[in-house]
Amino acid sequence: MNLYKYVSDKLNEKLGFVAKLEVPRNRDFGDFSTNAAMVMAKSAxxxxxxxANELLPKIKELDFVSDASIAGPGFINLKIKDDFLWNAAQTAAEITRTAKPMTIDMDYGAYNVAKSLHIGHLRTSIVGDTLYRLGRALGHKMISYNHMGDWGRSMGMVIAWIERLHPDWPFFxxxxxxxxxxxxxxxxxAELDTYYPSAAALAKTDEKFMERAQIITAELQNGHAGYNALYNVFIPVSLRSMDEIIQKLNMLPFDNNLGERNAAKYAEPVEKLLRDKDLLQQSDGAEIVVVKRDEDKKPMPPVMFRNSRGASTYDATDIMALYYRKITDNPDHIIYLTDSRQSLHFEQLFRVAKLLGMFPESALEHIGYGTINGTDGKPFKTRDGNAAGLNDIIDMVQTAVRERVAESGKKLDDETIDKIALAALKFNDLSHDLRSDYIFEPSQITSFEGRTGPYILYTAVRLNSVLRRAGKFDTPKTATMGTDERNLVMELLDFDRTVQSAFDSRATDLVANYAYDVCQLVNTFYHNCPILREDVDTETRNMRLALIKIAVDVLGKTLDLMGLKIPVEM
RNA sequence: GUGCCCAUGGCUCAAUUGGAUAGAGCAAUUGCCUUCUAAGCAAUAGGUUGCAGGUUCGAGUCCUGCUGGGCACGCCA
Structure with missing residues (x-):
């Protein structure tokens, strides 16, 4: 159950006034606090x-309130009855499903084929996966798209490079x-990976090669049999490696691996729509859509539908992809998750969608996440100056975990080590505000003490271990809780609210940080409150076991939202 | 040049979207393993929230102006 919402609703009902309920930072003030008196004071x-003095008696009448008092400038602090808490805690792990389920398309990942995933794909993957899981848990129909870069000039570059290496191959x-x-x-x-960077480097200095790549791109798109056959040879290689990483990251598979190539099939109907609305204009040999408005204060360049060489740009393929989603899913809402540097592009795209009458702007949302930087404040690169590959990063963390395990003398299987490494990597990413840049420091990610993913897993592992040893037990109907137990219950009862607001505000860091907060309280409780010792009476023992059970359920669900699994031991 | 974003202990991040005494982790110092897993717990120290004004019961958060940094601004995606 969502305790916050329950108390908030009952309070508003009682006061006949919508007040803001807060959870005081300092728990000594009480379980909840309202600024109702301060807000009312203004108008009165x-x-x-x-x-506050007038409101106090009314609040004390509420059956779940044990005490209420006035503090500071006019806050009313209230405390909840223990019996009520204990009862409520039994359903702490339940997530309230939305009253208005929507069909939501989510566009994240957007991997490029023939180019391995690197650190730049980490956030879109991990955050996208978690948002998807959150939406699904809340009862929305989520449909994910990996809008792959599989049809642009980079494909022509790769083919041109292969042609250079193997001019004798039949495709040519x-x-x-x-x-x-x-x-x-x-x-x-591994070999395919080298093609694009090499080709791109050559194209910079060699105009002829660049021209060749452009010609090949156009011919590929126009159905050249040889190039298409070659394309069909290397695409599966790339897709397989993509799948491997998705599995390694324990992401849910994409509902659709449809990218630019698929979108391009809808060029004709989209162009017709644009022409019917008379939105296409000629400009310097290109075809554009003007999206600037009179009230604009910032630069708003036109959308490029077709460049002066007659090729579709990514502006165009994004419109086509939008069209495809409209005619297939007809979603209520679409979320795009990309690097924040693409904000302008999506603003333009959304304006076109509105001009076409496809989607209102309110149905389209772009979440721009911050870049992952090195300690120098620039996008994270490896020593050789390249973007670090995702596989390399995963390996790095796994190696560190293996060393840590060896040092401690523990013996853990590979599966466990993978789980711990993944927790370290994902928790680190998810715990940051996704809209800000953050610094990726290998030494920090490979240390597993304190505020880290392994800490969360370790906490859960210990709880499970106690439950295993305890065997069967009865959940008491009432409970006499000490401070540590009560604090933990309060936090566990904040689970549903956290899930709701994490999705509402698209803030995956709330989930990660919640997990950490729960673990801190669990560990304090674990340390101070013995359970299986002989001097603990049955009633206390059962109460504590029941509490651990709830904590494990909540933690398990929280970890599941992040795509993490609890090992058996560590 | 125009516009958007950011600035919080030595380092990396929080702060319930305007609330009470700005919280965590790392690094430092110090206690706690014969007792449910020490990847843990507890404690000490570390802050004029970049600067200057303003708005109000109340500002790290909102407004204005500086300073410093990042990003984006039609034929790359």
């Missing part, structure tokens, strides 16, 4: 404390046979 022209010959089997030409992914 009275002293806040005077009004006049008498190419499209019916033959070419799967034997598939290259290892």
């Amino acid at each position: 022209g009275k002293n806040p404390r005077e009004i 010959q006049e008498n190419f046979d499209p019916t033959a089997d070419y799967s034997g030409y598939a290259m290892p992914v």
Whole structure:
């Protein structure tokens, strides 16, 4: 149950006034606090404390309130009855499903094929996955899209590079046979990875090569049999490696791996829509859509539908992708999760969608996350100056975990080590405000003490261990709780509220930080409150076991929202 | 040049979206393992929230102006 909401609703009902309920930072003040008196004082022209005195008796009438008092400038602090808390705690792990389920498309990942995932894909993947899980847990119909970069100029570059390496391959010959089997030409992914960077570097200095890549891109898109056959050879290699990482990160698989190539199929209907509304204009040989408005204070360049060479730009493919989603899912809402540097692009895109009458702007949302920087404040790079590969980063954390385990003399299997490493990596990412840049420091990610993912797992592992040892027990109907137990119950009863606001405000850090807060209280409780010792009476023992059970349920669900699993031991 | 974002202990981050005494972790110092897993617990120290004004019962949070940094601004995605 959502204690906050329950108390808030009852309080407002009693006072006939919508007041803001707060959880005091300092628990000594009480369980909850309201500034109702201070807000009312303004309109009534009275002293806040005077009004608080009038409200106090009414609040004390509420059956779940054990005590209420006035403090400071006019806050009314209240305490909840222990029996009520204990009863409520039994359903602390339940998530209240939304009253208005929506169909929500989520666009995250957006991986480029023929280019391995690197650190720049970490946030969109992890945060996107968690938002998806949150939405689903709340009862929305979530549909995820990996809008892959699989049809642009980078494809032409890769093919041009392969042509340079193997001009003798059949794909480049006049008498190419499209019916033959070419799967034997598939290259290892490590090799494929080098093609695009090499090609891009060459294209910078070699105009002829660049031109060749552009021609190939156009011919590929126009159905050139050889290039398409080659494309179909290396795409599966890339997709397989993508899948591997998705699994390693324990992400839910994408509902749709549909990118630019799929979107491009809808060029015709989209162009027709634009023409019908008379939105396409000629400008310097290109075709554009003007999205600037009179009230704009900031620069608002037009949307480029087709460049002067006649090729579709990503502005265009994004409109087409939007069209595709409209005619297939017809979602109530679409969330795009990308680097914040693309904010302007999405603002433009949303304006086109509105001009076309496809979606109102309120249905489209872009979440721009901050970049992951190194200690120098610039985007994180490895020593050789390249963006660190996601596989390398995962390996790095796994190695650190393995060393840590070896040092302690523990023996843990590989599966456990993977779980711990993943917790370290994901918790680190999720615990930051997703809209701000953050600094990726390997030494911090590979240390597992304190505010880290392994700390969370460790806490859960210890609780499970106690439950295993305890065996069966009866959950008491009432409970006499000490401070540590009560504090923990209060925090556990904040689970539902945390989930709701994490999704509402698209703040995945709330989930991660909540997990940490719970663990801190659990560990204090664990340390101060013995359970299986002989001198603990049955009643206390059962109460504490029941509390641990609730804590494990809540922690388990919280970890599940982050795509993390609790090991058996660590 | 125009616009958007950011600035909080030595370091990395919080602060219930305007609330009470600005909280955690790391690093430092110090206690606690024969007792449910020490990847833990507890304690000490560390702050004029970049600067200057303003708004109000109340500002790290909102407004204005500085300073310093990041990003974006039609044929790359």
